[in-house]
Amino acid sequence: MKRLRNCLNTEDFRLAAGRRLPSPLYHYIEGGSDDEVTSGQNTSAYEKYKFIPRQANGVESISLKSKVLGMDLDWPLILSPTGMSKLFHPDGEIGVAIAAKKSGIAYSLSTMATTSIESIAAAISGPKVFQLYLFKDDELNFEILDRCKAAGFDAVCLTVDTAIAGNRERDVRTGLTIPPKLSLRSFLEFAFKPQWCLNYLRGGKFSLPNISQDKTGDLSVLANYFAENMESQITWSKVDRIATYWGGPFAVKGLQSIEDVKASKASGASAVIISNHGGRQLDSVPSSFELIADIADATGDTIEIIQDGGIRRGSHIVKSFAMGAKACMTGRPYLYALSAFGGDGVESILESLRMETEKVVGLLGCSNINEVNREHLRYANKLPYYLSEASPAPLNTKIRRT
Numbered sequence: 001m002k003r004l005r006n007c008l009n010t011e012d013f014r015l016a017a018g019r020r021l022p023s024p025l026y027h028y029i030e031g032g033s034d035d036e037v038t039s040g041q042n043t044s045a046y047e048k049y050k051f052i053p054r055q056a057n058g059v060e061s062i063s064l065k066s067k068v069l070g071m072d073l074d075w076p077l078i079l080s081p082t083g084m085s086k087l088f089h090p091d092g093e094i095g096v097a098i099a100a101k102k103s104g105i106a107y108s109l110s111t112m113a114t115t116s117i118e119s120i121a122a123a124i125s126g127p128k129v130f131q132l133y134l135f136k137d138d139e140l141n142f143e144i145l146d147r148c149k150a151a152g153f154d155a156v157c158l159t160v161d162t163a164i165a166g167n168r169e170r171d172v173r174t175g176l177t178i179p180p181k182l183s184l185r186s187f188l189e190f191a192f193k194p195q196w197c198l199n200y201l202r203g204g205k206f207s208l209p210n211i212s213q214d215k216t217g218d219l220s221v222l223a224n225y226f227a228e229n230m231e232s233q234i235t236w237s238k239v240d241r242i243a244t245y246w247g248g249p250f251a252v253k254g255l256q257s258i259e260d261v262k263a264s265k266a267s268g269a270s271a272v273i274i275s276n277h278g279g280r281q282l283d284s285v286p287s288s289f290e291l292i293a294d295i296a297d298a299t300g301d302t303i304e305i306i307q308d309g310g311i312r313r314g315s316h317i318v319k320s321f322a323m324g325a326k327a328c329m330t331g332r333p334y335l336y337a338l339s340a341f342g343g344d345g346v347e348s349i350l351e352s353l354r355m356e357t358e359k360v361v362g363l364l365g366c367s368n369i370n371e372v373n374r375e376h377l378r379y380a381n382k383l384p385y386y387l388s389e390a391s392p393a394p395l396n397t398k399i400r401r402t
């Protein structure tokens with residue numbers, strides 16, 4: 001069993017989570033939709049670009065500070081909203097939020113969280129975002145936004161890429177139910193993870209306190225509740241209504257096209273989160289990293305770009321920044337750490353990612369992450385100059401061009 005001190009990077013935490021969680025829950029975190037092409041490429045696409053460092057710049061100190069959605073961050077990461085954290089460890093959302101606050105970054109609380117808006121506000125004074133899933137009933141949407149205002153949340157993000165549930169075959173194969181129910185099929189999976197079972201029982205009754213209990217009724221029929229109550233016909237005018245009612249920093253999460261980014265701006269968003277939901281919704285879309293440059297070039301400084309998905313190393317954050325993102329978001333890495341070691345694990349993985357980010361910025365010859373730009377990146381498949389169309393081969397070379 002891996003100890004916390006032996007976990008140095010995201011991959012170490014992923015392996016530790018795999019050992020500690022019952023397999024249906026591990027696969028729930030890890031899985032993507034269909035063939036999981038996008039979920040893998042969200043990370044592998046970063047290797048399509050290589051760094052070109054600059055030397056002898058006399059770097060003395062390194063600043064990673066960033067400001068996004070009106071929030072001052074010590075380094076440019078926001079923890080992505082993820083539902084039901086107490087399923088993975090009793091420290092749940094509060095353990096994660098405290099770790100984010102200690103690291104000087106922002107936490108996003110999901111509509112589907114197992115901790116209330118008010119409990120998060122009581123636990124941390126640091127930057128916090130509420131993630132809203134749109135309900136058909138505007139009264140319910142506005143009630144949630146009122147609670148966020150009263151609790152002092154800094155910003156709201158509206159997720160728009162889940163009107164239809166992605167096809168996640170791992171969950172079908174493992175027979176996952178939420179909350180977990182013991183069937184003959186899942187019994188052994190849970191029986192081999194007694195520590196998780198004890199923790200789960202310690203965690204108390206499973207609930208989703210950001211959705212009024214009287215409206216959810218019996219949570220064991222959650223799927224039916226969502227089919228009946230979530231808005232499946234999201235339109236820009238509905239987005240506009242939410243942005244206007246909230247009236248503060250507002251982001252739309254789950255965008256990939258330049259047109260949608262422009263529509264978000266017109267609907268009142270101050271930021272967009274370029275995201276494919278970690279490859280859990282529509283498969284075979286480009287990695288979110290690869291979309292940053294075109295969107296940044298098309299929108300200039302008119303809207304803040306936040307990139308979400310695939311980040312496993314500090315170098316990934318720096319590459320997204322170089323392309324034009326103002327901040328990044330990450331989901332699975334902190335869930336691995338939470339599942340394996342609770343809030344202490346989240347603190348540890350955040351420190352690894354922060355340290356890696358700082359080292360990369362310094363090694364690129366920059367003293368501020370804002371100095372990193374596309375000149376520090378080279379497309380990995382770029383032909384060397386002597387093979388490119390533009391270059392006449394020098395007469396004294398023996399290179400044959402085909």
Ligand SMILES: Cc1cc2nc3c(=O)[nH]c(=O)nc-3n(C[C@H](O)[C@H](O)[C@H](O)COP(=O)(O)O)c2cc1C
Pocket residue numbers: 028029030042080081082083110111112131159253275276277278279308309310311329330331332333335
């Ligand atoms: C277990 C799990 C639960 C999630 N729940 C939510 C959610 O409630 N709301 C939401 O907007 N996104 C949700 N997401 C998507 C994340 O916010 C984020 O887009 C994704 O995890 C980013 O990819 P990454 O895991 O590679 O960082 C969830 C992702 C995972 C893995």
